[in-house]
Amino acid sequence: MRVKQLIVSICIITFLLFILFEKESQEMIKYFPFDESMSFIEAETNLSLVEQTGNDQYKVNWKVDSNLQQPIYLRQDVSLLFMDGQLKGIKSLWKEEESKISLNEDIDESDSSHFEAISYHHGEIHYPNDEIKSIQQMTYDELYVIDSPYSPLESFHKAESDFQLEWAKTLTHTTDQALHYRWKQWMEKLDIASNDYILHPLVNIYEFSSKPLNGFSQAETNKIIAQLWEGLYKEYIIPLSNTSTASPLYMPIILISKNYDHLFVLFNDATNQVQALKQIIP
Structure with a gap:
């Protein structure tokens, strides 16, 4: 009876350690030699003003997309959003045996601000004989939102007018x-x-x-x-x-x-x- 309980306990501990190891391995971005045969067919970070939600309130859409030619062992994208130099949000997503990742969120804000987002698009490609390679790309976008009582709500990526x-x-x-x-x-x-x-x-x-x-x-x-x-x-x-x-x-x-x-x-x-x-x- 004790032997049975011991075996069950060992199995449970082994299973929990396996789950923990899997979680830690997934929550990692790791450098491996780059795979020159693989490239992103799409990688983009986009910030846009979507609507005014009320008095002195507006929404900014924060969108990240990346896509590879084919599914690979592990895809992961992470994006950091800053507003006036302070961290506003972090978005991260990993997928196994996938080519495409999309991140999308609306941010409620007020007052005139400068938004900046930088994203890191990453992937691991596993080959036979334990050969692992990686792929990476960075994208960036910025958005100025002018919320002034003296002019209509306005946004722009690059300033054009005076x-x-x-x-x-x-x-x-x-x-x-x-x-x-x-x-x-x-x-x-x-x-x-x-x-x-x-x-x-x-x-x-x-x-x-x-x-x-x-x-x-x-x-x-x-x-x-x-x-x-x-x-x-x-x-x-x-x-x-x-x-x-x-x-x-x-x-x-x-x-x-x-x-x-x-x-x-x-x-x-x-x-x-x-x-x-x-x-x-x-």
Whole structure:
């Protein structure tokens, strides 16, 4: 009888460990060598003003789509939405044996604001003999919403008129001031000399999809960015996705050393403590 109970207990524990391992493996974005034979036929992040919901209220639609030529072992997309430099939302979805992922959400807001969203589209391709390769792409969008009592509700992606240019300048300047103040505090707390680094706000790293880091090829840059997202997903995205916080979460800053041998990702966590991820650049 005791032997039976022991066997049952071992089976239950093994099953629970299997479920836990599966969950942890699914909640990971991991870099593997890139598969040059695979490419996205669609990858897009889109922000749009959809409607006015009431007095001083409007909706912004946050949409992410990606599609591959064929289903692969694991597809995963993650998207970060910032409003005036503060984290507004995180969306993430993984699917097995799938080619397409779509994320869609409406955000209720008020007042004039600058919205920015960056998305990381990722996939794992498994081949015989335990060979694993990966595929990645980043997309970005921004939207200015002008909600003023002196003019009709308006939105734009890129300023065209003088009116839009003035609003974009005002909103961007206000956000930049607030962010640089926070980033300076973080660097001082961690005793990091800003003069030794090139600073990149997190949303700006999508530019490295087609513009390699100084002294690196595009392929080398892609690997560096993939490993950056691997750490960011594990240490920033997953913890914040599972935690609620009343503290404002400011946009992370990427610090790339001027001799290009390492980088830092600085951010404040759910307890408003500054955190630093370090990545060695080979």
